[in-house]
Amino acid sequence: MRTAPTILHLDMDAFYASAEQAAKPSLRGKAVIVGGLGPRGVVATASYEARRFGVHSAMPMGQARRLAPNAAYLVPRFSFYREISEQVMRLLRELSPLVEPLSLDEAFVDLEAGGVADDEASARAVGERLRADILRGTGLSGSVGLAASKMLAKIASEQAKPDGLLLIRPGTERELLGPMSVRTLPGVGPATGDHLRRAGITTVEELAEAGEDELVRLLGKAHGGALYAMALARDERPVVAERDTKSVSVEDTYDVDIHDRVRVRMEVARLADRCVQRLRAAGHSGRTIVLKVRRFDFSTLTRSETLRGPTDDPGVVREAAARLLESVDTTGGVRLLGVGVSGLADYTQEDLFAQAQAQADADARAEVASGVAGDGGVAGDGDGVAPEGAVDEGAREGETGSGEPVASAERRWHAGHDVRHAVFGAGWVQGSGVGRVTVRFETPGSAPGRVRTFRTDDPELEAAEPVPLVEAVATVAAVATAAAEGVVEGVSPGVEGGVRGAEAVVVAGGEAVVPLPSAGASGGQGKGPSGG
Numbered sequence: 001m002r003t004a005p006t007i008l009h010l011d012m013d014a015f016y017a018s019a020e021q022a023a024k025p026s027l028r029g030k031a032v033i034v035g036g037l038g039p040r041g042v043v044a045t046a047s048y049e050a051r052r053f054g055v056h057s058a059m060p061m062g063q064a065r066r067l068a069p070n071a072a073y074l075v076p077r078f079s080f081y082r083e084i085s086e087q088v089m090r091l092l093r094e095l096s097p098l099v100e101p102l103s104l105d106e107a108f109v110d111l112e113a114g115g116v117a118d119d120e121a122s123a124r125a126v127g128e129r130l131r132a133d134i135l136r137g138t139g140l141s142g143s144v145g146l147a148a149s150k151m152l153a154k155i156a157s158e159q160a161k162p163d164g165l166l167l168i169r170p171g172t173e174r175e176l177l178g179p180m181s182v183r184t185l186p187g188v189g190p191a192t193g194d195h196l197r198r199a200g201i202t203t204v205e206e207l208a209e210a211g212e213d214e215l216v217r218l219l220g221k222a223h224g225g226a227l228y229a230m231a232l233a234r235d236e237r238p239v240v241a242e243r244d245t246k247s248v249s250v251e252d253t254y255d256v257d258i259h260d261r262v263r264v265r266m267e268v269a270r271l272a273d274r275c276v277q278r279l280r281a282a283g284h285s286g287r288t289i290v291l292k293v294r295r296f297d298f299s300t301l302t303r304s305e306t307l308r309g310p311t312d313d314p315g316v317v318r319e320a321a322a323r324l325l326e327s328v329d330t331t332g333g334v335r336l337l338g339v340g341v342s343g344l345a346d347y348t349q350e351d352l353f354a355q356a357q358a359q360a361d362a363d364a365r366a367e368v369a370s371g372v373a374g375d376g377g378v379a380g381d382g383d384g385v386a387p388e389g390a391v392d393e394g395a396r397e398g399e400t401g402s403g404e405p406v407a408s409a410e411r412r413w414h415a416g417h418d419v420r421h422a423v424f425g426a427g428w429v430q431g432s433g434v435g436r437v438t439v440r441f442e443t444p445g446s447a448p449g450r451v452r453t454f455r456t457d458d459p460e461l462e463a464a465e466p467v468p469l470v471e472a473v474a475t476v477a478a479v480a481t482a483a484a485e486g487v488v489e490g491v492s493p494g495v496e497g498g499v500r501g502a503e504a505v506v507v508a509g510g511e512a513v514v515p516l517p518s519a520g521a522s523g524g525q526g527k528g529p530s531g532g
Helices: 015-023 061-067 078-093 120-138 150-160 173-177 190-198 204-210 212-219 221-231 261-281 314-325 352-376 470-484
Strands: 007-012 032-035 043-046 072-074 099-103 106-110 142-147 165-167 247-258 285-295 300-311 334-345 418-421 425-433 436-441 450-455 461-463 488-491 504-507 513-515
Touching (some): 015 043, 015 078, 032 061, 043 061, 061 072, 078 106, 078 120, 106 150, 120 165, 142 150, 173 204, 212 221, 261 334, 300 314, 418 436
Antiparallel strands (some): 007 106, 007 142, 032 043, 099 106, 285 300, 285 334, 418 425, 425 436, 504 513
């Protein structure tokens, strides 16, 4: 292990929820919960205000609603979070070529490899500068841990939350770890923790005192030996810049079990297309197609098929997934479906037979449909019945052949997602239902906005791209400059002279109140089981 704390671990604070609070002025300082909103949804991230009610990541959404009924519940906006994550990762890569991302909001950095730190003082300076740069560039806060190993750096960032920095000096690791719970160590989950507790081991110090032989007896050679080394603060794992992707997959959990076999086939085809989109975006192809089915009784079945060569063709993946589905009994109902591709490569060697078969099947379906239309007498004397989905050539879009309007499918508006109205401008969906959608019109740099309700099919309302948080950050910079020049009359209490972390300022010569992006809500005692 190295002798200087030059491994840095960054973990953004309550990332998804903090990003939503920064984007939506009316939610700052309030309980915000991001995740799947259906009856089978789970919490992805909860703001620190929501954690005071006992809500945490991975909790069933129904339980979260019972604990915090008045919180704001939002559907994740992953493209928005990904954009912010890319900004943060760019800052990390400016420090070192060795950056190991663990998720959108978490990464290790080897500062020594970047030549930016070689002792405690320089490492601390880099960590503080990084936190300031992240706040300046995104308006969000992150917690930093610095230590001589990856395990200790991650523990340090956990202890520093929220919005802090902790450096563990080499030589003090055992003293720091000793009184901590065994659950603090990576790889110790609820099951292992309970097993150790029954053996009378609850702290890291007790783990070290038990000895390697006892831990091997309790947990097996690999796990027991690894835990003993961690209890002694030994961790030689290097920061790895790139991890090989093993597979690409997508899956959906349904609010209500699917019993209709046709619907199941349609869902599998849709998931196959989404999987290929993700596969191509990653620049990969794959040989093995995997289907996952979780049935009504929670039994989970997995089926796979290996092709002759790697592919990224949606037709090939779709047909393979459909073949795999034929071997699965879904009569009792399906609660989850997933399609994945493994055996990845960065080239394609298309299975020409599979492609030809897929094309032949598509041509056959088209021919059958054409034959049905021809026999059905769509354009005959009026006695024939058109097949489902057939439209008279003279019918305009949105009308039947007789000129009567066709009821269009109701547009869906997800809570928290961005919209734009032709008259009122940018806003976000606060809720929808019964043919109505409620929108709050505000942007990251505006005051908390007004709420208005529209019909879900209002032609002046449309989905929109997120407004960049950098606009709000520019407001912060402008306010800081104004304060320095004596233009700002009053600034609400906050950190660092009332600018960082402040909620609003009153500008001289006017009554407009300009809210500032939060640097991460105060309060709370760290993060839940997953997600900062």
